[in-house]
Structure formats: C-alpha cells, structure tokens
Amino acid sequence: MSERAEGTRRRLYGAQDMVRISSSSCAGCGACCRGMSDTIVPDPYDVWQMGLITGKTFEELMGAGIDLHVEEGVILPHLMMKKDTEGCYFLGEDGRCTIHAYRPGICRLFPLGRQYDEEKTSYFIVPEGCVKGGLSKVRIDKWLGIPDLPAYEDFKSRWHSFIRTLTARIAAEQSDEIRRNINLYFLRLFFVQPYNQNPSASTFYEDVSDRMKRFADAVL
Template identity: 40%
Template sequence: MKTLKTLEGISDGKIYDIKDMVKADAGGCEGCSACCHGVGDLVVLNPFDVYEIASYLNVSFDELLEDKIELRLNDKIILPHLKMHGESERCGFLNEEDRCYVHAHRPNICRLFPLGRVYEEDDFKYFLQVGACLKNKLKKVKVKKWIGIKNHQENKAFILAWHNFIKALSFRIKFIREEQELSEINEYLLNMFYRMTLKEGEDFYTAFFARLPEAKAKLGII
C-alpha cells in the first residue's frame, strides 16, 4: 500500500492494490440504493459493461438504448451511460425493492464503488472515496473480493487498453471541426466495440483485442 499525494479531500490518502484490505464493504447495503440514483453523468459504460449486461439479459445494445442506457457526448466522444428515471433519477436496473437485478453483471464503476481508479503509466491502482458511501461503518475487505470480477488479469488488460484508446482518441478528435467527420467517428466507435458480434466459442477479450489494431489504424491512433 502506498501514500496517495493527489485527490486530496476525497480519498483517505492511500492507494491500494488488488490484494490489499480496504474499508469498502457496505455489508450488502441493507436496502440502501443511494449510489444508484442521480449518477447518469458518472457511470460511463465501456464495451465490456455493455457486453456483460446485454448477454445476461439476452438483449442487444440497441435494445438497451431504448430504456436502460443512453448516449452522452463528452469531449466530442459519444459513449453510453446509465439512464436515470423519474424525479429521483433512479437507475433503470433497480427492481421494485430498489435492488440491482443485474448486480452480478453490473458496470465496472458500480462494481468499484466506493473505490475509484488512479492510473499510473501502464497500470492502475485503487483509492477509497471517503464519505461517498452513506453507510457509517464500512468493513474491511480485500480489494479483489470487493470488485469480484472474473478473469481479473484479462479484465485489467482490457480496462487499461480501453482507457488508453479513449484517451488517445480524445486527443485525436480535439482538432476535428467537421460535424460529419465527428459523427462518422462516433458511429464507427459504437459499431466496432459496442455492437460487437462474437464468433462461436470466442470470448469478449479475444474479440476486443482482435478489433483494437484495426480501430486504431482506422482512427489514426498510434
């Protein structure tokens, strides 16, 4: 565990690795769903998030767009976010008891909370967002157990690759002024990674990394 010199005021001043213990366990939340309201602008969905949810519900990306997720523009890039509903801005994946019915397949940002990621060159670690969870006494839990993701190393490789890809794309399109070109880039991005059709026996990570070089070449990313 190391000391965190940035993010002052929102963290406990430490960074955590996957095997570290951290006070993040809300004990099943006990019926609380505060972190599932009003977060539409915060929960950006990466391609794996969409793949997991769509596969679990046996629906397509475009079917999710009808009611559960929405496209938002950020720095000229259009990416899917969780869609909030009603006056309380309630996540569409909450059931009548305010429990997440895709919990085992929830987005990576939801999976992390109240942790966040801090990127360091070609790696990332975790930090605890102090006071983000409304529960008064969070219990200690190993970071790996709290995140609870299968194939952690493959997932981490994907998250790093996607983070670097979007970062590079953001820089690339900063200088584009033509709306038509921006529209074509964003449509390509959604088709290439969010509307992926996997071959029989192919897993998500294999499909993603097979497409990534083609996308970089197409979009002019080194």
C-alpha cells in the same frame, strides 16, 4: 490518470489489499444508484455483460437502460436514470440492483476509485462512499468479483488511454462529417457488434483488443 478525482493525495491499494469498504450490511437504500445523471459510462465489457443478463442487444438496450451523450466530442453510452425517482433504470423497487451479478465495473468499484499508472492499476477509497456506517474489511479483488482480474485491469487501462486518444483525435478533426463518421464507427465497432462471435478471438479481451487495433489503424 484515474477514473475519479485526480490530483488529490490518497492512499493507493493493490487488488490483493484489504480495505474497509464492505457494505455487507448494505441497507438497500439505493443512495449510490440515484441522481447519477449521465456519469455511469459503461465500457464494451459492461455492455457485453448487460447483454448477457438482459438478453438484449445494445440497440435493444437503447432507451431500456442505456442512453447516449456527448463527452468532449465523443459519443458515449451511459446508464439511464428514471425521470421520476432519479434512480438508475436497473434499480429495483426494493432499492437493490436488478442486474447485480452483471453490473457495470464502476458500480462494482464503488466506493473505490481506480488509478492507472504505467503497467500498474491501483485503487483508492472515495471519501464520499457508502452512506451506511459500520463497514467491514474485504480484499479488493474479492470485492470486485471479476474473473481474470489481471486481464480485466489490462483492458481497463488500455480502454482508458484509448478513449483519451480518441478524444484528442476528435478534438483535432475540423470536419463535422468525419467527426460524425468516427463516432458512428466507434459505437458500431465497440458496442453494437456482438462479442464472442469472432472465430479468431477466444475471449472477450482478444476480441476487443482486435477491434481496438482495427479502429486505431483506420482512425487514430
């Protein structure tokens, strides 16, 4: 399964491969940060990172960069687009990201897509990528710039399948009230409750894994 278009034949790359995607000559046109509607869906790692750079809790980010929408019955956060410019809430007037070092994973990925197979994460180039030409080659792990990429890839793969399982659980649930309660528990456990405050988890990944297990035991 992949985070972008599925079913198309495409060349797949590993994190150590070189690909011609680098917009080191990025014009700051902001084209990749506009008109995205509710499609930029941050995961818990992203929201944790956004909290670090903005100093805001998830509740404080609500209406100030993040909004909620329903996707196949699951309530998920998404990055807000401004009504007047259709630009991302975090897009500066100079056309550059104001939270660049802490931007969500899907923004880091651009113009790549990611595909999860058993035990393996692969990357592919999205054809409708950067509007600027003259791209140069870069190693994918360097492009992503995420510390401990293997741990991150493992989390992303598990989160991806976790959301699919949650979607199926919600779809099979007949009771509106139980669906609502599952969604509220999901939001509270994975987005509202701060990370790095669990004494039995030394890393974000341990903390989120512990929450996924607790949620699965209680709900899935």
